[in-house]
Amino acid sequence: VWFRRTTHYLFIVVVAVNSTLLTINAGDYIFYTDWAWTSFVVFSISQSTMLVVGAIYYMLFTGVPGTATYYATIMTIYTWVAKGAWFALGYPYDFVVVPVWIPSAMLLDLAYWATRRNKHAAILIGGVLVGMSLPLFNMINLLLVADPLEMAFKYPRPTLPPYMTPIEPQVGKFYNSPVALGAGAGAVLCVPIAALGAKLNTWTYRWMA
Numbered sequence: 001v002w003f004r005r006t007t008h009y010l011f012i013v014v015v016a017v018n019s020t021l022l023t024i025n026a027g028d029y030i031f032y033t034d035w036a037w038t039s040f041v042v043f044s045i046s047q048s049t050m051l052v053v054g055a056i057y058y059m060l061f062t063g064v065p066g067t068a069t070y071y072a073t074i075m076t077i078y079t080w081v082a083k084g085a086w087f088a089l090g091y092p093y094d095f096v097v098v099p100v101w102i103p104s105a106m107l108l109d110l111a112y113w114a115t116r117r118n119k120h121a122a123i124l125i126g127g128v129l130v131g132m133s134l135p136l137f138n139m140i141n142l143l144l145v146a147d148p149l150e151m152a153f154k155y156p157r158p159t160l161p162p163y164m165t166p167i168e169p170q171v172g173k174f175y176n177s178p179v180a181l182g183a184g185a186g187a188v189l190c191v192p193i194a195a196l197g198a199k200l201n202t203w204t205y206r207w208m209a
Contacts (some may be wrong), residue, residue, distance in 0.1 A: 004206060010055065015054045017078065044135040044182030047099045049193045052130045055105050056123065056197035065113035068126075072105035090140070094144070100137040104130045119198060126192035131186030135179045 055068035056077075076098065083096040108126035115121035 004208075005007040006025070010205070015057070040135070040178040041182040041185065043099075044138065044179075044187060045185050047101070047121045048104070048131045048134040048182075048186035049189050051101050051104060051134065052127055052190045052194045053197040053200075055130075056126070056194045057201045057204075059109065059112060059122070060119055060198055060201040063117060065109045065117070067109045068112070069102060072101035075101055099134075100141070101134070104134045107133055112141040123198055124191055127144050127190035128130055128187045131190035132183045132189065134186060135182040139179055145164070 028061065051072060054069045058071045059065070059068045079096070080099045083093075083098055086096050087093055107129040111126035111129060112118075112122040115125065
C-alpha cells in the first residue's frame, strides 16, 4: 500500500514539474514576440488544458474542494523559481511569463463545492470556467512585456526553426479576437481533458485499493 501511495504522490509532483516545463515552452517570450496576439490562442489552450487535467485529477482524488487551487499554487511557485533561474542566467526578467492559474483553479474548486462534490458537474462546469477565464486573467501578461520584439532579436534561440524566427508582429492578421478564440477553444477542450483527468483518477484509485 505504501508503494502505491508513494507512486501516486510522485505522480502529482511529476505533473506539477512538467507543468512548469510546458510553461517555459508555451509561456516564454516566443509567444509574446514572434506572433504576438495570434499565438496567445496557443498559450491559452495549452495552459488551460494543462491546468484542468492535473487539477481535476488532484481534486477528485482527495475529494476536497480547494485542492485545485493548491495544485495551481504549486505550479505557480515552480514557475517563479524557473523565472528566477532564467533571470540569474542573464535573460530579461520577462523572458518567462508566469501564467495566472490560481483564479481559474478557484473557479474549478467553486464549481466542485457548489455542486456538492459532483464529479460530472466539476468536469463540465469547471472545465468550461477554466477554459473561458484563463485567457482573460492572462491577457495582462501580454500587455506587461516590455519591448518584446527587441528582446526577441537580442536573445534569439539557436534551435528555432525558420518559421519561428522573430518577425514583425501581424496584429489581427490571423485572428480578430485571440482572447475570445482562446477562451472558446479552451472551454471546449477543457471538458474532455477534465474527463481524462477524472478517468486517470479512477484508474489510480482502483489501483491503490
